[in-house]
Amino acid sequence: MRLLPLISAAAMGIAAAIGGYTFIYARGASYLTNNPQACANCHVMQEQYSGWLKGSHRSVAVCNDCHTPPGLIPKYMTKAENGFRHSFAFTTGWFPDQIRIVPRDREVTERACRKCHEPIVVAIEGPHGEAGRLRCLRCHQSVGHME
Numbered sequence: 001m002r003l004l005p006l007i008s009a010a011a012m013g014i015a016a017a018i019g020g021y022t023f024i025y026a027r028g029a030s031y032l033t034n035n036p037q038a039c040a041n042c043h044v045m046q047e048q049y050s051g052w053l054k055g056s057h058r059s060v061a062v063c064n065d066c067h068t069p070p071g072l073i074p075k076y077m078t079k080a081e082n083g084f085r086h087s088f089a090f091t092t093g094w095f096p097d098q099i100r101i102v103p104r105d106r107e108v109t110e111r112a113c114r115k116c117h118e119p120i121v122v123a124i125e126g127p128h129g130e131a132g133r134l135r136c137l138r139c140h141q142s143v144g145h146m147e
Contacts, residue, residue: 039063051145066112
């Protein structure tokens with residue numbers, strides 16, 4: 001029982017060292033910014049970053065505008081969740097060759113489209129959504145990342 005605190009402290013120290021190394025190696029601090037280049041830190045995202053550079057949205061929106069919800073806490077909770085999921089996938093190699101947006105992130109992006117383009121959405125669906133809720137990303141999935 002006397003060794004338990006020592007073993008716990010050693011385990012926590014090792015975990016902190018590995019986490020710190022990973023944070024530095026993966027340029028973790030860059031993900032705390034709004035700089036779109038942070039999203040291209042990973043070679044898997046280079047195609048999306050290049051597409052954003054060519055698209056019309058680059059002059060009015062950065063990655064976080066479309067891919068994180070508004071508000072400080074929801075934004076960084078989403079970034080933390082995505083960061084963990086992406087780090088795990090890239091570390092284990094368990095990610096598809098073709099990047100796919102997960103349902104929760106698709107909903108975040110859908111809300112961002114509707115917020116920025118509210119006058120168009122109201123004109124199409126009516127002020128109370130009488131026409132039914134259309135999905136922006138169904139027809140405009142490559143708008144932010146030109147193919």
